[in-house]
Amino acid sequence: xxxxxxxxxxxxxxxxxxxxxxxxxxxxxxxxxxxxxxxxxxxxxxxxxxxxxxxxxxxxxxxxxxxxxxxxxxxxxxx
Amino acid sequence: xxxxxxxxxxxxxxxxxxxxxxxxxxxxxxxxxxxxxxxxxxxxxxxxxxxxxxxxxxxxxxxxxxxxxxxxxxxxxxxxxxxxxxxxxxxxxxxxxxxxxxxxxxxxxxxxxxxxxxxxxxxxxxxxxxxxxxxxxxxxxxxxxxxxxxxxxxxxxxxxxxxxxxxxxxxxxxxxxxxxxxxxxxxxxxxxxxxxxxx
Numbered sequence: 001x002x003x004x005x006x007x008x009x010x011x012x013x014x015x016x017x018x019x020x021x022x023x024x025x026x027x028x029x030x031x032x033x034x035x036x037x038x039x040x041x042x043x044x045x046x047x048x049x050x051x052x053x054x055x056x057x058x059x060x061x062x063x064x065x066x067x068x069x070x071x072x073x074x075x076x077x078x079x
Numbered sequence: 080x081x082x083x084x085x086x087x088x089x090x091x092x093x094x095x096x097x098x099x100x101x102x103x104x105x106x107x108x109x110x111x112x113x114x115x116x117x118x119x120x121x122x123x124x125x126x127x128x129x130x131x132x133x134x135x136x137x138x139x140x141x142x143x144x145x146x147x148x149x150x151x152x153x154x155x156x157x158x159x160x161x162x163x164x165x166x167x168x169x170x171x172x173x174x175x176x177x178x179x180x181x182x183x184x185x186x187x188x189x190x191x192x193x194x195x196x197x198x199x200x201x202x203x204x205x206x207x208x209x210x211x212x213x214x215x216x217x218x219x220x221x222x223x224x225x226x227x228x229x230x231x232x233x234x235x236x237x238x239x240x241x242x243x244x245x246x247x248x249x250x251x252x253x254x255x256x257x258x259x260x261x262x263x264x265x266x267x268x269x270x271x272x273x274x275x276x277x278x
Contacts, residue, residue: 041132045125052121056114068101 103252109259116229120267123225124274127218131278138278139213143206145276146199153195154272160188161265164237164258171244171254179244186237189261193230196223222275226267233260 102110131137138144167181200220208216240257243249 038129038132041128045128048121049118049125053114053118056117060110060114064102071099071101 103255106252106255106259109256113259113263116263117267120222120226120271123218123222124270127222127274127278130214130218134214137215139215141207142213142215143203143208145219146202147276149195149199150272150276153192153199154268156188156195157192157265157268160185160192161262163188164261168254168258171249171251175244175247175249179241182237182241182244185261186234186241189230189234189237189264193227193234196227196230219275222271226264226271229260229267230264233257233264236260 163181164185167178167185170181171178200223203219208219210216210220236257240249240254243253
């Protein structure tokens with residue numbers, strides 16, 4: 001398959017993903033999200049629950065890496 | 080020096096030299112526990128935010144208002160407790176025995192927070208805010224109650240650390256475990272205050 005049809009398929013799938021939930025109200029609680037305040041709450045909480053664990057795990061990994069470097073000391077670091 | 084040891088068909092390398100732990104196991108365990116607890120609180124806060132936003136009227140009618148000013152004083156006491164614990168750690172690194180007093184002050188401030196919360200609950204129940212009176216009551220007692228439960232357990236851990244410090248048995252990683260747990264209690268509270276009380 002050449003590059004152009006692939007691009008069209010990708011664009012079609014992307015637009016389906018973006019627009020379908022708005023048409024379908026696929027989620028049982030999305031019917032409550034017709035007013036702006038509820039929709040805003042859904043967006044904020046989705047962001048919170050998605051990014052908070054990632055941020056915490058990333059923070060832990062960063063801290064452990066820093067500790068490891070501190071323990072290694074300057075002698076064992078690559079120059 | 081490293082020695083290669085053959086066992087069960089696998090080559091294992093045993094380090095004979097002194098191994099230094101990057102992070103003590105107890106501290107790592109507590110950090111992972113704190114991460115899961117933070118997700119637990121995030122879930123509760125998210126549910127509360129969605130219920131509040133979906134409600135036609137908020138706060139629910141015929142329900143008492145949450146005591147903002149009194150809880151602000153309580154919040155200050157809890158934050159101060161976290162700050163004093165931070166100084167206790169710094170003192171511990173210089174002179175272990177001198178850390179007894181700041182650790183005790185931190186515990187007392189934490190205990191003040193829990194007792195004050197208890198009085199606040201009694202007042203609210205008398206005014207008609209109960210677990211079943213409204214969604215505000217349900218979420219309030221659930222979220223603040225779970226935080227209070229954490230505070231009580233963390234106070235127990237701090238008290239245990241204080242006893243070990245008195246006897247000269249407290250290690251740096253044991254203090255770190257108690258600290259991390261208390262910082263969870265202190266750090267989560269302002270978020271709860273802003274979302275539940277000031278909603």
